[in-house]
Amino acid sequence: MAQLFALPEYGMTGSDSKWVRLVLITIALAFLFVMLVAPMAAVFIEAFSKGMAVYWRNITDPATLSAMRLTLAAAAISAPLNGLFGLAAAWAVTRFDFPGRSLLVTLIDLPFAVSPVIAGLVFVAAFGSQTVVGSWLAGHGLRIIFATPGIVLATLFVTFPFVARELIPLMQEQGTDDEQAAITLGASGWLVFWRVTMPRIRLALVYGLILANARAIGEFGAVSVVSGHVRGVTNTLPLHVEILYNEYNFTGAFAVASLLAIFALATIAAKNILEWRLRRARTEGEAS
């Protein structure tokens, strides 16, 4: 990239381009520091401001542990469902031609376009205790809203585009020749999927899952509406941060926030490793 902007043909003299480069890099780095590095560091500084013992007490507090369990559970339940839905949608969109195909492609993006608060309200409107479905379910001892199922549903709603978004362009580009070749060689649909399709989309699938997972762990708006904020019962980590903060327990809020920050950093690391492998796999794919 760098040489794109430093090409001498564009009339920049050596010293000019050096100055331009210096200024641009300074602006970019300064922005990065002010907006990302400093706040991230502040989270950890605040979290540890009263010492290691307090930090440890904060993150091993029963309410925090319960919130962490719920957050991880919601993410763990939504990940496989996201994978399944993403695969099914990508397969349908790239392998079949059916009425409503382009509508499906558009609808997949809906959770990205709509505000998470609305996503939460949608489920309250559908499954709340004052609705027909909600009261019928409540009569059978099943609560959706202000309970774990509602949190899982809201998480699913906001995360389901990630896997499909990753897979659709890849599968479109790869075409169906390989699968047809496998079929003419006598492979059953099951074998074609596992031996031919899956190895080619594996990395993209995992990449989509990582992104979905990051969003699942961090989701605030949609979950906030359906959760009811019952401490130790329907609280997720981001909601717990808000509660602690509103109670002026800043050290506690930052300690929990630091957990989320660690999740985020781990996600970025995993994403970068995969991106690197994905790029390598794609350049190999292009050559074939």
Add this chain to the structure above:
Amino acid sequence: MNIGLEHVSRRFGGFTALDDVNLEIRQGELLALLGPSGSGKTTLLRIIAGLDAPDEASGTRIRMDGEEIDWHKPRPHQVGFVFQHYALFRTMTVIENIAFGLRVKPRAERPNEAAIRARVNELLALIQLESVAGRYPSQLSGGQRQRVALARALAIEPRILLLDEPFGALDAKVRQDLRRWLRNLHDKIPVTSVLVTHDQEEALEVADRIVIMRAGRIEQAGTPEEVFHHPKSAFVMDFLGNVNLFHARLEGETPGDAKTQVRARPHDLEVSRVEGAGPAVRAKVTRIQTAGAVVRVEVATEEGEAVLIEVPHDRFNLADVAVGEVVFVRVKDARVFLEDYTI
């Protein structure tokens, strides 16, 4: 395997890809389906492979070795299919690609590991690629990839081999080598084969029989000699090589002054500085190209029509013509088709 197609049609929305095609493919022959893009040749191939189905019609039938088949089902282990863009499994090595068809067989029919390895080695020797057996498709050249694709298709001992523009994505030189190699391979292993191509040279060089298609119909079928020397229509003649068009008027048997076109191949024309006996056309030499197997002389007639003549080097030296000279073009052989076509 013998294949009979009767009244096969296929429409995609408003486009007719195949229009009532009847074709007999004979045991052991190498048949070329030749035609411009959109003529239906690939659709026909995919229907034979079971990758596509003909439109439902009462008379439509597909027979394999005389037996009528259900065209909705893929025909595993009968059909070997070679794709234009190879369609090799990029996550598998050359060996794994070739062995794929054997490994996915139902357990009862699957050969044991030693037999699979023996068969793969045999095929690697056949395609002369033992040295790259452990590589991935991305590490091979285009010609090597297509040979691997062919070995993969042959591994299951198909009763028919279908090749969809197999050399279409390759360089001219590699293409020539490979098609000669394919012809030799077919002489060695005479599995019934159907080759789809839009390259008339390839069809003429490789095939036992050529089926020329146009707009979903079969225009002519015959040996390369038959279709080249006795084209049934102007379309076939034009498609199989360079053609010079002369505008003429029909006299005699047809009533009136029917305007028509006379077609002559460049090698059926002769160029000379003297008028000589028989009818000849006066023309001016515009270009001479001697670099090649034959000399190509381009002339312009007095009506302004451009004419291409191909003569052997020794004849050209005798004729002794130069650019700018007025010469006489004599037609040794030509054809008139009463029903002309429009593209």
